[in-house]
Amino acid sequence: MPRPILLLFTLLALLAPHPGLAEPPHHGIAMHGDLALPADFTALPYVNPAAPKGGTIRQAVTGSFDSLHPHIVKGVPALGMGYVFETLLTRSWDEPFSLYGLLADRVEVADDRSAVTFHIDPKARWQDGTPLTAADVLFSLEAQRRDGTPNRRLFYAKVTAAEAPDPQTVRFAFAANPDGSIDREMPLLMGLMPIHSKAFWSTRDFSRTTLEPILGSGPYRVASVDPGRRIVYERVRDYWGRDRPVRVGQFNADRLEFDYYRDDSVALEAFKAGQGDVRYESDPAKWATGYDGPALRDGRIVREELPNHRPEPARGLIFNTRRPLFADVRVRRALGMAPDFDWIGRSLFHGLLTRTASYYPNSELAAQGLPQGEELQALAPFRDRLPPDLFTKPFTLPEAGNGSGNGPAGLRANRREALRLLEQAGWRVRDGRLTDDAGNRFAFEILLSDPSEERVALEFARSLEPLGIAARVRTVDSAQFQARLERFDFDMTMRWWASSLSPGNEQLYYYGSDAAGQEGSRNLAGIRDPVVDALARSIAAATTRDALVGRVRALDRVLLRGHYMVPLYHSPVDRIARWATLHRPAVTPLYGPMLESWWVE
Known part of the structure; x- marks a missing residue:
């Protein structure tokens, strides 16, 4: 299937201070070495901070979906659901593996990576306006350890203790490996855990698929659903994180629309007919011969080959x-x-x-x-x-x-x-x-x-x-x-x-x-x-x-x-076709182009 452009992943709180948490809180975590961006950075290096808001970005994709719940095994979730949910930290796609504050504005990591403390931004809000708190984070951990996808159950099983010493703080401690070593990736994996609303799920079964829009904290919410055929997202106008440095210049379109087609050749024709604004082309044959037409010849459709330095699938x-x-x-x-x-x-x-x-x-x-x-x-x-x-x-x-x-x-x-x-x-x-x-x-x-x-x-x-x-x-x-x-x-x-x-x-x-x-x-x-x-x-x-x-x-x-x-x-390059009304920043990050930083003229 052609890949759509998506973004596209209590032991610490003992009364006495943990000796491994001596360093002051930081604005992020790097897997190895230091963070590339200073604490006072204002935007990620591959965005246009002045990008205008508005318009619609449409994608014609192949496949189907039967669920709006992407964090369990059951069902095929709709594309774009990652824009609804958020995590404590978020990636910079211009570094191999560095995370910066999102829901959490500060983070403390034990020297040996055996524990991590996240300080939740007091401004963090669910899309219904209610505060996002440590109780939601602890609920998310337990729900995904019990009913989440196998990879998350595998990772989160390493959490040996979790607690919230106050409503804005959550702390995790991790088990050692059989050889006594500490899994140094665990603080970052906890930073990337999707956070769900405890109140929302109090009357619902987390383990079941659903076509009911799920309450999130992200920049988009589900606006309409035609199961298996179409899903539309709308930008949250009062999105709590719009001024966070990791969000500036991103999520610029008012609406995101995904139209599903059973056949990719039909999806390509829909794009060429103006029913899609951007397309990632994974089929070289289509790239070589499938885009010819008046819109390409007169410049209304632009094709680009953008190099990247990430591992390809x-x-x-x-x-x-x-x-x-x-x-x-x-x-x-x-x-x-x-x-x-x-x-x-x-x-x-x-x-x-x-x-x-x-x-x-x-x-x-x-x-x-x-x-x-x-x-x-x-x-x-x-x-x-x-x-x-x-x-x-x-x-x-x-x-x-x-x-x-x-x-x-x-x-x-x-x-x-x-x-x-x-x-x-x-x-x-x-x-x-x-x-x-x-x-x-x-x-x-x-x-x-x-x-x-x-x-x-x-x-x-x-x-x-x-x-x-x-x-x-x-x-x-x-x-x-x-x-x-x-x-x-x-x-x-x-x-x-x-x-x-x-x-x-x-x-x-x-x-x-x-x-x-x-x-x-x-x-x-x-x-x-x-x-x-x-x-x-x-x-x-x-x-x-x-x-x-x-x-x-x-x-x-x-x-x-x-x-x-x-x-x-x-392919050693990303082959992307877009209508000329859709624009991208001048800088392409290490991992390749990121649609969330694009905008509509």
């Missing part, structure tokens, strides 16, 4: 290793050798995408060459449990096809190697069919939700036919797709993992053994590897940026050798 055809068919790494590696990805890239994507060779592509976090420095140090304790050539041979993707220099002969060689690996795993071609010793054929289903993904999936399935493998592509509606993903009811699917420049606890949610058995988690591949667990857990404990980068590269290298997906492609 690691997209691929993901194996469900819970299925016995894909439990053997040799099988997974073999299937990745069959396609001619060079031909797919040129024919389907006009050569505009880069083949993904990392779980953190387009960033400094991607493993390259041989492990060294901090990365080698992170891998060393597991040397006896890792393939020896991981330390001596760089990871490379199979190359074959006319664009790789070795032509069809290279593709045939890859498929011979694939058959050799399959034979080692107990599979042989008999009468043109790949079967095991019991005569069971190697056959599986590729589950999709977006018809635009069918082209790649069908090419992949066709590439397996010479190996005697029968792969069937099945596309279902978004609600059924989401339900099957949450139950891990699929053989293979086309999805992605997205990470920031400062990965942390979510890596266990993506790849950890515990998450593999937790329905609704993002460990779609069912990875259960103690080495992956240890490396993923170590990332959040890194005390320097260099250590974090080394540990992420180590995890990347181990995941790549596990062949948990057949990697596809990513």
Whole structure:
């Protein structure tokens, strides 16, 4: 699905002062090093503080929705709900991972990161005008620990104590890891916890989906809903945080409208017809040929390619290793050798995408060459449990096809190697069919939700036919797709993992053994590897940026050798089309363009 532009994530209060809280309150937290912005900053560096207010920003998107509650497992939430809810702190998208005060105007962090205290801004208000207090924060923690999404339940389980010494102060303490270390990311994760109104939910069930607008504290509220088809947000005119430095120059449009379409080609035509104001284009074929028309030629539609320095999503055809068919790494590696990805890239994507060779592509976090420095140090304790050539041979993707220099002969060689690996795993071609010793054929289903993904999936399935493998592509509606993903009811699917420049606890949610058995988690591949667990857990404990980068590269290298997906492609730039009446600031932040800072002329 094309990505819409969204923003798009009591032990401390003992009567005696906590020795780790000796530093005075600060205006934010940086994961590593110091904050880039001083305490007296007036606006984020990538906004236009003088941007005018007013107008409407419309997006034509694909998919559907059946809920306005984005913080539970059930349902498919509407896009844009992040503008309704707020957090104690908020990100600067021009730094790897730094948070600045939003609902909380001051924060104190223990020296060892074992505790954090947030001081809530006395001006903070819910959209009905009532004060937002520490009681709401404590309610939000308990509600999301009980009924929230699996990643939040995983993170918030580390809170060992929470209390509100007064209505404007909330304090959290955190459990140590099994090795005695402290998860240094936890103060930041608590700063990013969505805050809900205790009074609003006192007469409602937090665990249930709802199409009733939920009370928030953010700059927008839900104005109207047509379930599955359309949602409209209106700017809160008396928004409490409009003068906060982290909000100046943002949320400028009076209305945000999301119109849903079942087919992305129809959504593109709606944009070109003026029924949308901005579109993030993830399909290179559409970018190359789909925008031509009078509006583009006369300058009413503007197309831009904006570089970014964030990790792009690691997209691929993901194996469900819970299925016995894909439990053997040799099988997974073999299937990745069959396609001619060079031909797919040129024919389907006009050569505009880069083949993904990392779980953190387009960033400094991607493993390259041989492990060294901090990365080698992170891998060393597991040397006896890792393939020896991981330390001596760089990871490379199979190359074959006319664009790789070795032509069809290279593709045939890859498929011979694939058959050799399959034979080692107990599979042989008999009468043109790949079967095991019991005569069971190697056959599986590729589950999709977006018809635009069918082209790649069908090419992949066709590439397996010479190996005697029968792969069937099945596309279902978004609600059924989401339900099957949450139950891990699929053989293979086309999805992605997205990470920031400062990965942390979510890596266990993506790849950890515990998450593999937790329905609704993002460990779609069912990875259960103690080495992956240890490396993923170590990332959040890194005390320097260099250590974090080394540990992420180590995890990347181990995941790549596990062949948990057949990697596809990513774009090194953001391709955005907009009508000329929509304007953006001159500065693009580290993570790429942020629609909340744009304005309508």
